[in-house]
Amino acid sequence: MTAVPLQPPRRLVSFTLDGEETRVPEGSTILDACRSAGTDIPTLCQGDTLTPKNACRVCVVEVEGARTLAPACSRRAEPGMTVRTGTERARHSRKVVLELLASSTDLSTTPRAAEWIKEYEAKPDRFGEDAARVDEQPKIDNDLYVRDYDKCILCYKCVDACGEQWQNTFAIAVSGRGFDARISTEHDAALPDSACVFCGNCIEVCPTGALSFSTEFGMRAAGTWDEPAQTQTTTVCAYCGVGCNVTLHVQDNEIVKVTSPHDNPVTHGNLCIKGRFGFQHVQNRD
Amino acid sequence: MDLRYTDAVPSDAEREAVDALLGSPPSGWEGGTERTDEDLRWARGGAAAAKDRRDQLLPALHTVNDRVGWISEGALNYICRRLTVAPAEAYGVATFYAMFSVRPRPAKVLHVCTDLACAARGSAAVSADLTDRLGPPGTPAEGAVWQESPCLGLCERAPAALLLQAGPEAPSGPDGTAAGDAPRHCAVVAPATAPALVAAARSPRDAPAEPSAAVAVPQAGDPALVLLRRVGTVDPESLDDYRATGGYSALRRAFALGPAGVIREVLDAGLVGRGGAAFPTGRKWQATAQQADGPHYLVCNADESEPGTFKDRVLMEGDPYALIEAMTIAGYAIGAQQGYIYLRGEYPRAYERLSRALTGARTRGLLGPDVLGQGYAFDIEIRRGAGAYICGEETAIFNSIEGQRGEPRSKPPFPVEKGLFGKPTAVNNVETLVNVLPILEHGAAAYAATGTETSTGTKLFCVSGQVARPGVYELPFGANLRELLDLAGPPERLRAVLLGGAAGGFVRPDELDVPLTFEGTRAAGTTLGSGVVLVLDDSVELPRVLLRIAEFFRDESCGQCVPCRVGTVRQEEALHRIVDRTGAAADEDIALMREVGQAMRDASICGLGQTAWNAVESAIDRLGVYK
Numbered sequence: 001m002t003a004v005p006l007q008p009p010r011r012l013v014s015f016t017l018d019g020e021e022t023r024v025p026e027g028s029t030i031l032d033a034c035r036s037a038g039t040d041i042p043t044l045c046q047g048d049t050l051t052p053k054n055a056c057r058v059c060v061v062e063v064e065g066a067r068t069l070a071p072a073c074s075r076r077a078e079p080g081m082t083v084r085t086g087t088e089r090a091r092h093s094r095k096v097v098l099e100l101l102a103s104s105t106d107l108s109t110t111p112r113a114a115e116w117i118k119e120y121e122a123k124p125d126r127f128g129e130d131a132a133r134v135d136e137q138p139k140i141d142n143d144l145y146v147r148d149y150d151k152c153i154l155c156y157k158c159v160d161a162c163g164e165q166w167q168n169t170f171a172i173a174v175s176g177r178g179f180d181a182r183i184s185t186e187h188d189a190a191l192p193d194s195a196c197v198f199c200g201n202c203i204e205v206c207p208t209g210a211l212s213f214s215t216e217f218g219m220r221a222a223g224t225w226d227e228p229a230q231t232q233t234t235t236v237c238a239y240c241g242v243g244c245n246v247t248l249h250v251q252d253n254e255i256v257k258v259t260s261p262h263d264n265p266v267t268h269g270n271l272c273i274k275g276r277f278g279f280q281h282v283q284n285r286d
Numbered sequence: 287m288d289l290r291y292t293d294a295v296p297s298d299a300e301r302e303a304v305d306a307l308l309g310s311p312p313s314g315w316e317g318g319t320e321r322t323d324e325d326l327r328w329a330r331g332g333a334a335a336a337k338d339r340r341d342q343l344l345p346a347l348h349t350v351n352d353r354v355g356w357i358s359e360g361a362l363n364y365i366c367r368r369l370t371v372a373p374a375e376a377y378g379v380a381t382f383y384a385m386f387s388v389r390p391r392p393a394k395v396l397h398v399c400t401d402l403a404c405a406a407r408g409s410a411a412v413s414a415d416l417t418d419r420l421g422p423p424g425t426p427a428e429g430a431v432w433q434e435s436p437c438l439g440l441c442e443r444a445p446a447a448l449l450l451q452a453g454p455e456a457p458s459g460p461d462g463t464a465a466g467d468a469p470r471h472c473a474v475v476a477p478a479t480a481p482a483l484v485a486a487a488r489s490p491r492d493a494p495a496e497p498s499a500a501v502a503v504p505q506a507g508d509p510a511l512v513l514l515r516r517v518g519t520v521d522p523e524s525l526d527d528y529r530a531t532g533g534y535s536a537l538r539r540a541f542a543l544g545p546a547g548v549i550r551e552v553l554d555a556g557l558v559g560r561g562g563a564a565f566p567t568g569r570k571w572q573a574t575a576q577q578a579d580g581p582h583y584l585v586c587n588a589d590e591s592e593p594g595t596f597k598d599r600v601l602m603e604g605d606p607y608a609l610i611e612a613m614t615i616a617g618y619a620i621g622a623q624q625g626y627i628y629l630r631g632e633y634p635r636a637y638e639r640l641s642r643a644l645t646g647a648r649t650r651g652l653l654g655p656d657v658l659g660q661g662y663a664f665d666i667e668i669r670r671g672a673g674a675y676i677c678g679e680e681t682a683i684f685n686s687i688e689g690q691r692g693e694p695r696s697k698p699p700f701p702v703e704k705g706l707f708g709k710p711t712a713v714n715n716v717e718t719l720v721n722v723l724p725i726l727e728h729g730a731a732a733y734a735a736t737g738t739e740t741s742t743g744t745k746l747f748c749v750s751g752q753v754a755r756p757g758v759y760e761l762p763f764g765a766n767l768r769e770l771l772d773l774a775g776p777p778e779r780l781r782a783v784l785l786g787g788a789a790g791g792f793v794r795p796d797e798l799d800v801p802l803t804f805e806g807t808r809a810a811g812t813t814l815g816s817g818v819v820l821v822l823d824d825s826v827e828l829p830r831v832l833l834r835i836a837e838f839f840r841d842e843s844c845g846q847c848v849p850c851r852v853g854t855v856r857q858e859e860a861l862h863r864i865v866d867r868t869g870a871a872a873d874e875d876i877a878l879m880r881e882v883g884q885a886m887r888d889a890s891i892c893g894l895g896q897t898a899w900n901a902v903e904s905a906i907d908r909l910g911v912y913k
């Protein structure tokens with residue numbers, strides 16, 4: 001049985017969201033409030049299991065009286081504040097952020113990116129053919145997962161998951177500065193030479209597909225990746241007594257990747273190398 | 287923590303340098319050469335110890351860079367072992383700063399400024415000439431390597447260059463000669479010519495000594511000066527001279543008033559921050575003093591890196607004790623026992639002067655456990671930056687001091703609540719702090735009698751570019767731009783004045799009546815910023831000036847948020863495309879920049895991204911550059 005910890009009752013904060021009087025528990029972000037109100041705000045660097053780094057700025061909204069826009073994912077609702085999510089100013093920034101990202105990185109495997117680009121009428125091409133791009137080759141230095149930083153939006157999620165917030169391994173960090181900033185191990189060493197323990201918790205939180213299972217990477221390259229045809233089965237990892245939940249993604253009767261439910265109150269989507277990658281034996285048929 | 291190191295080991299020099307800073311390793315776990323039986327029975331350090339010492343990361347990187355000139359894999363490993371820091375994180379920190387290199391390079395690095403004021407005074411020709419003599423930037427020659435640099439804060443002597451030679455600490459004995467490597471040295475060459483730079487690169491020790499800070503103060507000796515009154519007239523090294531000219535009377539008055547009294551006085555004087563944001567200093571202090579959480583910290587922002595700014599350097603070099611006294615007062619007012627001076631890495635002379643002044647003040651009981659016998663304990667530590675404009679942002683300073691990448695934090699929470707080490711912190715820049723002295727010496731009313739209603743006191747201006755007498759000028763608030771330019775000797779054919787630096791805005795020759803106050807410049811649609819007044823005549827090509835500004839922001843963006851990280855690149859690309867275009871041919875790119883600029887201003891995390899389009903916009907709209 002899973003024990004769901006009971007939170008002490010929280011006070012409510014009331015504020016105005018898009019003209020509606022809204023009440024949310026104290027400590028909620030503007031994004032929380034938007035989601036309960038059914039307002040869709042694009043988000044990229046926000047993750048359900050991590051403290052937001054508010055780096056992508058695609059979720060900005062207008063707070064009355066503030067000089068600049070505020071990131072909905074991390075600004076907390078304050079009593080009496082007036083927030084508007086759909087103003088021209090907010091939409092303009094979201095559009096430009098999408099254009100800047102799509103013109104410099106590969107968003108082809110970022111869920112919903114194409115939809116938002118359309119919705120905001122973003123035109124990433126308008127910076128011209130010569131617009132600088134991140135231009136990275138996929139790093140394939142181990143059998144388990146691939147780092148394709150051409151798709152990386154520098155959301156810091158993998159760094160936070162590997163470091164202080166979950167794994168405490170600190171195998172990767174941001175290096176360099178500005179447009180040259182990259183997620184990297186020390187001296188850009190190959191993963192097997194780094195502190196990485198191959199838990200794959202960074203893959204779990206990566207919002208863009210920059211980090212992916214070697215299986216997925218290979219199948220995508222071969223054109224055989226077919227997500228709609230996949231089934232997902234959540235079960236219990238049998239390797240040790242912790243009993244983490246694993247979700248097996250299966251295509252054509254083969255496990256193609258393993259994720260873990262983020263709402264598990266104990267593991268929050270985290271696994272170790274065995275649960276994440278130790279599925280080969282399942283499909284050894286001889 | 288899963289700490290894992292590569293096999294690379296430090297050289298003896300690297301190990302010695304780190305040990306000189308951190309002491310010898312207490313056990314094999316922290317990088318001692320051997321593991322004893324005892325080490326194997328007791329694991330020490332751990333996460334808690336790591337947190338305690340993380341703030342030594344930047345000093346440790348400095349110490350290796352100062353000794354060897356770059357940071358090798360072995361040195362980084364050793365630092366990480368000593369401090370229990372993950373190598374990936376330390377690598378991320380080392381690669382954040384422009385003054386560090388994680389690749390081998392010669393011990394001598396020549397930084398040649400190509401920024402705004404130097405460009406206006408011929409740095410392009412110097413660079414071209416230097417390329418002929420030494421090869422393009424980055425090519426090792428003469429045991430040195432030269433590279434283009436953002437503003438070095440020596441704009442009054444533009445074009446400027448700074449040579450830093452890594453090596454062991456200079457021997458102190460009379461006949462002491464260092465064995466092996468040449469000792470550490472730095473030399474300023476300004477104004478620079480290519481032959482002088484080559485000579486300095488060859489033999490830094492023989493480079494001519496830097497002139498006194500007074501040459502940067504054309505008004506030196508003028509009895510009307512308040513903040514600059516000692517610069518050039520009093521020996522900056524002498525505590526006795528400082529006291530003989532009124533030094534430490536303000537601190538005595540502060541003790542008589544008590545902390546709340548000091549804050550009241552500063553509030554009544556109407557002092558506002560001189561760093562650019564113009565926030566009332568007294569309110570910041572009050573808010574910090576009131577926090578129940580402790581300890582409280584005082585941070586002096588001496589990371590003066592806005593292109594065209596050099597006033598803080600002149601103050602620190604010319605009157606170091608004034609800053610120390612002012613910080614002691616500020617620390618007393620906010621209830622802090624520890625102050626930090628976050629000094630830009632490119633200011634070796636200020637570092638030296640301040641270090642000596644700190645020692646002097648400690649020896650005389652003006653810092654330490656019992657300041658002036660009043661039972662108040664306060665001390666100051668200097669932390670050197672390492673080449674990152676963004677570390678002048680008040681929250682980026684905290685990360686930098688704490689040994690993290692110098693990325694700004696998002697606010698709220700504000701520093702007065704959660705600042706350095708997560709504790710209540712007041713951050714003030716050098717000029718702001720020094721203003722506290724006249725306030726306490728003569729009282730709030732006397733102070734507020736100078737200036738205008740809302741901008742009280744005097745203001746320092748860094749006048750550079752095409753003027754006859756560049757330098758730091760001190761004028762009461764309310765003087766207008768014309769009066770300032772008249773003092774400095776304006777060019778015959780003035781084209782534009784850039785106020786506030788790269789993050790500021792241009793004004794036209796017909797706008798010289800703009801009053802140099804916070805409200806006056808704001809009303810005129812520009813900004814006083816940090817006091818930059820860069821004067822350009824019609825010989826400069828403005829599109830190139832704009833390009834340099836854009837390049838600066840692209841280089842200095844921390845890379846954290848998308849609007850700034852990518853926006854500054856797109857802005858620079860657009861300016862490149864239209865550098866020789868006007869009219870309709872430029873319209874499309876200008877429209878593009880407006881859109882990107884608006885998003886940078888609205889959606890960036892910090893002031894860098896928010897202001898990265900200001901100067902370009904004002905050049906387009908006010909000066910009609912591409913018309």
Ligand code: SF4
Pocket residue numbers: 158161162167169170171172195196197198199200201202203
């Ligand atoms: S797999 Fe785990 S240990 Fe390796 S980088 Fe990712 S989060 Fe860190």
Ligand code: SF4
Pocket residue numbers: 151152153154155156157158159183202205206207208209210211
């Ligand atoms: S690799 Fe993925 S999780 Fe990591 S910063 Fe890039 S996009 Fe974010």
Ligand code: SF4
Pocket residue numbers: 676693694842843844845846847848850851890891892893894895896
């Ligand atoms: S605005 Fe620029 S400098 Fe500031 S946080 Fe964002 S990327 Fe970093």
Ligand code: FES
Pocket residue numbers: 042043044045046052053054055056057058059060071072073074
């Ligand atoms: S989702 Fe809010 S800033 Fe990225």
Ligand code: FES
Pocket residue numbers: 399400401402403404405436437438439440441444445446593594595
């Ligand atoms: S020193 Fe060159 S611009 Fe300031």
